[in-house]
Amino acid sequence: DGVFSGLSLISYDGGKTDAVSAGDSAVTVSCRRWNHIQLSVRNGQAEVFLNGVSALKGAVCRISDAAVSVGSAPAGMKEVRGRISGLTVNSEVLGEKEAFEAYQALYPAVLLDTIDYSDSEHLDHNIWLPGSKIDGVDVNWTVEENPVMDARGILRETDTACDVHAAASVSTAYASASKEFVFHIEGSSAQENLQKDLRCLDADM
Numbered sequence: 483d484g485v486f487s488g489l490s491l492i493s494y495d496g497g498k499t500d501a502v503s504a505g506d507s508a509v510t511v512s513c514r515r516w517n518h519i520q521l522s523v524r525n526g527q528a529e530v531f532l533n534g535v536s537a538l539k540g541a542v543c544r545i546s547d548a549a550v551s552v553g554s555a556p557a558g559m560k561e562v563r564g565r566i567s568g569l570t571v572n573s574e575v576l577g578e579k580e581a582f583e584a585y586q587a588l589y590p591a592v593l594l595d596t597i598d599y600s601d602s603e604h605l606d607h608n609i610w611l612p613g614s615k616i617d618g619v620d621v622n623w624t625v626e627e628n629p630v631m632d633a634r635g636i637l638r639e640t641d642t643a644c645d646v647h648a649a650a651s652v653s654t655a656y657a658s659a660s661k662e663f664v665f666h667i668e669g670s671s672a673q674e675n676l677q678k679d680l681r682c683l684d685a686d687m
Contacts, residue, residue, distance in 0.1 A: 509537035515617060516567065516592040518585040524575045534582035567592065586656035593619055593652050594661040605646075605665045609635035614650075622651045630667045642669045 509532050511517045520531040530538040568588075576584070593616045599605070612634055614621035625633045626647045629640055635648075644667055651660040 509535055516589075516596070518581075518588060520576060520581045520584065522575050522577065522581075531578065531581035531585075534578075534585035536578050536581075567595070583656075586654065588657075590619075590652040590654055590657050590659035591661075593617060594621075594650055594659055597621075597650060597661065597663075599663060599665065602663060602665050605667050606637075608637055609665075611635040611648075616652070619652055619654065622653075624649050624651075630669050631665065637667065640669045643667065644669065 511532050518531075518533050522529045522531070526541055528538075528540055529536060596616055599609070611623040611625070614623065623633075623635070625631060625635070628644050628646050629642045630638055630644045631646045632638060646665040646667060648663045648665065649660055650663065651658065
C-alpha cells in the first residue's frame with residue numbers, strides 16, 4: 483500500500499463542491515462541517531479512519547519525536563484551515579469498530595456545538611425553533627415557561643424583561659446530547675413590535 487507519511491485532504495473535483503478526498507482514497511468528507519479523524523499504528527502499519535470508515539492504509543517507515551504533528555504542515559503544504567475541537571491519544575490501538583463507535587458517540591454533541599446565537603444576551607427578534615435540523619438531523623427544543631417567548635421561539639408583546647432558558651437536544655441511533663441556552667429579552671410593547679415588523683417588511687421589499 484506504499485509508505486504512510488501523513489494525511490492530506492484534497493479536492494477531488496477541482497473545488498466544484500465542498501467534498502474532499504483523502505489522498506487517492508475513495509472515501510470523501512465534506513468541508514464546513516465536523517469530521518472525525520482517527521489514526522491507528524500497529525507493528526509499523528498505519529490506518530486512517532474518516533468518520534468511522536477506513537480510508538487509508540500504509541507502512542510507517544519510522545516514528546521519531548518530530549514525526550507526528552497535528553494542525554501544522556510539512557514544507558510546501560498548506561496549513562490546516564479549520565478548528566480542532568478535541569484531541570485524544572489512546573494507549574491501545576483502536577480498530578474500525580472503535581473508530582465507528584467513537585464517531586457516533588461524539589456526533590450529537592458536536593452538532594449542537596454548531597448552534598450559535600451571538601445576540602443571545604440582547605435578543606430582540608423571533609427565532610423559529612420547530613423543525614430545526616443540523617446536517618439533516620432533527621433538533622428538538624424545549625422552552626421553559628416564561629412571559630416573553632413562546633415554545634416556538636416567537637416573542638410575546640410585553641414590556642417585561644426576562645431571561646429565557648431553552649434546551650436543544652439531538653438523538654441518533656447511537657447517542658444523544660443536549661445543550662442549554664439562555665436568551666435575555668428586554669421585552670417590547672405592541673407599538674415597538676409593529677415598528678419591527680414594518681422594518682422587516684421594508685427590508686424584504
